[in-house]
Amino acid sequence: MRDGLAPADADVVRTMALSRGALFAAPIEGLPASTDRADPDLPDTHSRKITAGIDYGLGRETKLTVEYATVQGLAPRSPTSACAL
Numbered sequence: 001m002r003d004g005l006a007p008a009d010a011d012v013v014r015t016m017a018l019s020r021g022a023l024f025a026a027p028i029e030g031l032p033a034s035t036d037r038a039d040p041d042l043p044d045t046h047s048r049k050i051t052a053g054i055d056y057g058l059g060r061e062t063k064l065t066v067e068y069a070t071v072q073g074l075a076p077r078s079p080t081s082a083c084a085l
Contacts, residue, residue, distance in 0.1 A: 011031050014031075015028060015031065045073070046073050047071055047072065047073030048071070048072050048073055049069065049070070049071045050069065050070050050071075050072075051067065051068070051069040052067070052068050052069075053065060053066060053067035053068070054066050054067075
């Protein structure tokens with residue numbers, strides 16, 4: 001570890017600093033090339049979102065909103081959840 005980073009993490013930091021987020025036209029000298037591939041047995045994900053709501057005016061500048069939302073589907077790799085206030 002160097003500066004608290006694993007060698008691979010230090011390579012990522014170096015690459016991002018050099019590229020400033022842009023794509024490189026050629027491999028960076030001194031860094032190993034890498035390729036990411038999805039598992040061919042990984043099932044496709046799909047989802048369906050349903051949202052319904054009602055707005056009701058209580059006055060000139062006040063309204064009441066009631067909303068229902070549901071998401072159904074298959075997400076085998078990473079289940080997620082969200083909350084909003």
